[in-house]
Amino acid sequence: MTRLVGLSQRVVVDPRTNERRDALDQRWMPFLAACGxxxxxxxxxxxxxxxxxxxxGLAALILTGGNDLAALAGDAPERDETERALLDWAAERLPVLGVCRGAQHLAHLAGGQLERVGGHAGTRHRVEPLGREVNSFHDWAITQAPPGADVLARAADGSIEAFRLGNRTxxxxxxxxxxxxxxxDIALLKGL
Known part of the structure; x- marks a missing residue:
């Protein structure tokens, strides 16, 4: 039986109509299907x-990528507000995975440090000690982990690429x- 996973969505503004729309990369569904x-x-x-x-009856919550945080001059405060409320609700109920912007949000809310970075958007690079190459689409790096977090991976420039804090990865x-x-990545999702 498949498990249901909640996905936050980016905010996209349609320039023609000035509508604020929720959007989700279509590649999420086949990836999640591969994870059961x-x-x-x-x-x-x-x-x-x-x-x-x-x-x-969600089994996990995923904060997806897209949009900068409002605290970092982003333009989607409604997304920040919704994700904070979902995180409060999920606190003792569900494991959480933050992906890209979602990871930045988890770090920010837990007291980590973020800094604007160049050379990370639209590239691939190795992360250690995982010893693998990953894609990279972010302009904000996590330069200091939140207090109490376990750092799981770093880029060559020392920025944090993955961390775990309680039931949040x-x-x-x-x-x-x-x-x-x-x-x-499949093992990570299944392990949540």
Whole structure:
């Protein structure tokens, strides 16, 4: 039986109509299927997102990529608010995975340090000690882990690429964007 996983969504503004729209990379669903899971997109409306999350019996919550944090001059405060509420709700209930922007949000909320970085967007690089190459699409690096976090991986420049803090795991790469799901990423999701 497949497990249901809640997915936060980026905010995209349609320039033609000036509508603020929720959006999710279509590659999430096949990646989750490879992990034995089904994604449930959660809207950037706090009350509705919490109602959906509670009604679905989610097995985990994933904070996906896209949009900078409002605290870092991003333009989607409704997303930050919804994700904070979902994290509060999930605190003792569900494991959480933060991917790219989601990892940045987890670090920020738990007291980690973020700094704007060049050369990380649209590239691939190795992470150690995992000894693997990952994709990279971020402009903000985690330069200091939140207090009490276990650092799981770093880039060559020393920035933190993955950490774990309690039932929350953060990775700065996008497992859904790989042409073939990486076995380590599948194991990570199944291990949540």
């Amino acid at each position: 899971m089904t994604g449930v997109p959660l809207p950037n409306h706090t009350e509705t997102a919490l109602q959906v999350a509670q009604a679905c 953060a990775i700065l790469w996008h497992p859904e964007r790989e042409a073939q799901p990486h076995p380590d």
